[in-house]
Amino acid sequence: MARLADKTYGQALFDLSLEENKIEEYAEEIKAVKDTFRLNPDLLALLTHPQIPKEEKINVMINSFKDFLSDDVLGFLVIVVKAGRQALFVSIFDYFLNAVKSYKHIGQAYVTSALELTEVQKEAVKKRLLEITDNIEYEMNYSIDESLIGGMVIRIGDKVVDSSIKTRLDTISKGLMQIQIKHA
Numbered sequence: 001m002a003r004l005a006d007k008t009y010g011q012a013l014f015d016l017s018l019e020e021n022k023i024e025e026y027a028e029e030i031k032a033v034k035d036t037f038r039l040n041p042d043l044l045a046l047l048t049h050p051q052i053p054k055e056e057k058i059n060v061m062i063n064s065f066k067d068f069l070s071d072d073v074l075g076f077l078v079i080v081v082k083a084g085r086q087a088l089f090v091s092i093f094d095y096f097l098n099a100v101k102s103y104k105h106i107g108q109a110y111v112t113s114a115l116e117l118t119e120v121q122k123e124a125v126k127k128r129l130l131e132i133t134d135n136i137e138y139e140m141n142y143s144i145d146e147s148l149i150g151g152m153v154i155r156i157g158d159k160v161v162d163s164s165i166k167t168r169l170d171t172i173s174k175g176l177m178q179i180q181i182k183h184a
Contacts, residue, residue: 005088010095013076017100020072027100029073033065034093047086057081107135110155114148114164129156 017026037044043064047057061077069077080086101108109129111117117125126138133156145153149165 005085006091006095009080009085009088009092010099013073013092013096014099014103016072016076017096018103022070022072023100023103025070026073027097029069030093030096032068033073033077034090034097036064037090044086044089047081047089054081054084057086101139105134105136107133107138107156108141109138110141110143111152112143112145112148112155113152114144114146114150116144117142117152125152125154129154 013026013030017023020026043060046052046060058078058081061081062074065074065077077089080089080092085092107129109126111122111125122140122142126140129135129138147166149169151162151164151166151168153164153167154161
């Protein structure tokens with residue numbers, strides 16, 4: 001049920017941003033609110049505390065954000081609090097920001113390699129991803145996993161390309177096990 005609420009509220013905010021032609025503005029505001037919650041976890045704890053009345057929570061929201069949020073985004077936050085869904089703020093924001101990225105054809109790629117990639121290699125990976133997808137930009141996230149031995153694993157959304165030596169060795173090992181079982 002929570003996933004449906006995240007999507008419902010996130011999509012509603014995205015639709016409003018399209019309707020008002022303020023995608024960039026709303027995205028920046030939502031990033032600022034998300035950062036505020038990350039830097040001030042007590043604020044989100046207060047907004048989700050069951051013994052604090054909704055009216056007080058709404059006043060806290062308004063007083064905290066009225067000086068740097070548009071009326072539409074502030075009104076959206078108030079609606080979420082009135083509906084009692086403020087515990088979902090971060091996931092609603094994530095849904096909205098991902099919808100904005102998708103709309104703007106900005107992909108998010110996670111690249112794991114056995115060794116640190118050079119800047120030239122990183123640019124080559126990014127360039128290749130831009131060539132083979134519809135995205136016009138990528139937010140690249142790099143990590144190292146020495147257990148891969150060599151090669152890399154690239155994840156974009158629910159798609160994974162695994163060219164690591166570890167996976168190749170695992171595949172060969174499973175194939176050999178099948179041969180041994182058949183001959184036994």
